[in-house]
Amino acid sequence: MSRRRRSVMSEDLKVELAKDLGFYDTVRKEGWGGIKAKDAGNMVKRAIELAERAASKQP
Numbered sequence: 901m902s903r904r905r906r907s908v909m910s911e912d913l914k915v916e917l918a919k920d921l922g923f924y925d926t927v928r929k930e931g932w933g934g935i936k937a938k939d940a941g942n943m944v945k946r947a948i949e950l951a952e953r954a955a956s957k958q959p
Contacts, residue, residue, distance in 0.1 A: 909947055917943045 907914070914932070918924040923939045935943075 917946050
């Protein structure tokens with residue numbers, strides 16, 4: 901029995917990050933399951949960096 905996890909990141913953010921990190925073609929051809937674990941980790945790392953940067957700019 902497989903559980904479906906609800907994504908914390910929006911689809912738009914994931915696509916933007918995949919494009920920035922250079923593996924969007926894989927996502928487009930194979931879906932999110934086709935990316936390497938390293939790419940997924942880099943995507944999460946970049947999302948955290950963006951969130952931290954946004955949080956530090958808030959008063």
